Amino acid sequence: MKINFILNGREIELTVPSDIRVVDLLREELDLTGTKESCGSGECGACTILVDGQSRLSCLMLAAQLQGREVTTIEGLAGNEGRHPVQEAFVQAGAVQCGFCTPGMVLAAVDLLGHRPDPSRAEIREGLSGNLCRCTGYQKIVDAVEMAVHREKG
Amino acid sequence: MREVFLPRTLDELWDLLHRRPEAAIYAGGTDVLVKLRAGLITASGLICLERIQELKGVRDQGDEVYIGAATTHRTLLADPVIQEHFPILIQALNVLGSPPIRNMGTIGGNLVTASPAGDTLPPLYVLDAEVEVRWGDGAKRLPLSQFILGPGKTSLGPGQLLTGVRLRKSADYNVHHFEKVGQRKALAIAIVSLAAVLQVSDSGRIEKARLAWGSVGPTVIRSVEVESALEGRIISRDTLTKAAALAQTAVSPIDDIRAGEAYRRTVAGNLLLRLINYAR
Ligand SMILES: Cc1cc2nc3c(=O)[nH]c(=O)nc-3n(C[C@H](O)[C@H](O)[C@H](O)COP(=O)(O)OP(=O)(O)OC[C@H]3O[C@@H](n4cnc5c(N)ncnc54)[C@H](O)[C@@H]3O)c2cc1C
Ligand code: FES
Ligand code: FES
Numbered sequence: 234m235k236i237n238f239i240l241n242g243r244e245i246e247l248t249v250p251s252d253i254r255v256v257d258l259l260r261e262e263l264d265l266t267g268t269k270e271s272c273g274s275g276e277c278g279a280c281t282i283l284v285d286g287q288s289r290l291s292c293l294m295l296a297a298q299l300q301g302r303e304v305t306t307i308e309g310l311a312g313n314e315g316r317h318p319v320q321e322a323f324v325q326a327g328a329v330q331c332g333f334c335t336p337g338m339v340l341a342a343v344d345l346l347g348h349r350p351d352p353s354r355a356e357i358r359e360g361l362s363g364n365l366c367r368c369t370g371y372q373k374i375v376d377a378v379e380m381a382v383h384r385e386k387g
Numbered sequence: 388m389r390e391v392f393l394p395r396t397l398d399e400l401w402d403l404l405h406r407r408p409e410a411a412i413y414a415g416g417t418d419v420l421v422k423l424r425a426g427l428i429t430a431s432g433l434i435c436l437e438r439i440q441e442l443k444g445v446r447d448q449g450d451e452v453y454i455g456a457a458t459t460h461r462t463l464l465a466d467p468v469i470q471e472h473f474p475i476l477i478q479a480l481n482v483l484g485s486p487p488i489r490n491m492g493t494i495g496g497n498l499v500t501a502s503p504a505g506d507t508l509p510p511l512y513v514l515d516a517e518v519e520v521r522w523g524d525g526a527k528r529l530p531l532s533q534f535i536l537g538p539g540k541t542s543l544g545p546g547q548l549l550t551g552v553r554l555r556k557s558a559d560y561n562v563h564h565f566e567k568v569g570q571r572k573a574l575a576i577a578i579v580s581l582a583a584v585l586q587v588s589d590s591g592r593i594e595k596a597r598l599a600w601g602s603v604g605p606t607v608i609r610s611v612e613v614e615s616a617l618e619g620r621i622i623s624r625d626t627l628t629k630a631a632a633l634a635q636t637a638v639s640p641i642d643d644i645r646a647g648e649a650y651r652r653t654v655a656g657n658l659l660l661r662l663i664n665y666a667r
Pocket of ligand 2: 270275277278279280281290
């Protein structure tokens, strides 16, 4: 089937099997391999993308559902001025080890800060609770989001 | 390849269901797409409800509140009417899955999945929720407790859709309590959960009690004996301990990978003790 949607700020039109999962569409058809797949069943958050600004799991969405939507993957997060503040904070805080969970973590944090601009540490942990990390022990990830909050506030 | 349909109106949906009666329906897909991947769904077509506006959102109708079946958990959590009138539902939604699961999953999907561990079920049982079922040229309304028949089983017939949930606003309860015990905080399927709404007088007497347990039976468990052991009594350690002993015999849990039968029974009782926090 033919689908039209906005991907990382650009309108695209594709012909795809309607039941292909969004994670496969991104990784296999569009070479956007920043989006990761681990569990394939909603448990880990590695495949998180933003759809109309909200975090969604691309392993539990079918391509047809993208019709008319605005999709942001980790590749589209940085603007013309460089890294998104959350990305910058992850770098500064040392919140990345192997990096597999990072795209999902960053996008989950962007969604969180979008509707809760000044979260407490507990709220940050809650906001990221759908994303697993097997390396960092989470502390530096939470530090990074806190750092992004303070930076936004100036 | 399976065809995926995204009808925009109920009329389009009835037409599709008529043409493709074998197609599987999904809303958020957080149950269906997991099963599809596991090869448990063989339907040749999939119908997604997410674009049908008539199935989405919360409507304040005076004495009643109507929740469209395809309303996501996130939308419900942010809704001021739900927050004001049904705090127990908010408490349960707050611990359902994880943020992205709540962004995608819907109340209708949670009910039709009819899992004994479904987190919206115990609160909706104590609130005496009714559901609305529709089909091409008909509709009916029935208590949720009659809609859910067993694990994974509802009374929905072929071609029928759960279109919404109705809740009566009630000023009866001043205690709204939900607690879920799982293996961890996020992404944990309930091992046992308890929903309790109470009317407690200024002197601490329980005037009215409605309780429901999740994950300790084939479907939600209610117990008139436990409710009447609470009603008319002052909230105290003694009252709650006695009710907890009754609760342990009222539930009928099973052993599974998450917990044993005896543990579940004990916890089902002990969760009642938490109500001591509402003593005056
Ligand atoms: C990682 C993970 C964690 C989870 N954690 C929890 C948890 O903690 N607590 C919990 O309760 N659940 C949990 N779930 C299960 C699931 O997310 C919820 O049950 C959710 O509410 C299902 O909604 P949905 O819209 O995604 O359902 P779908 O997958 O779209 O549908 C579920 C079922 O309902 C049917 N259906 C959906 N809408 C309708 C309708 N309007 N009329 C008729 N039939 C309909 C479908 O045909 C299907 O049989 C979890 C799932 C995952 C993947
Ligand atoms: S791969 Fe999608 S949640 Fe794990
Ligand atoms: S950095 Fe390796 S999984 Fe998080």
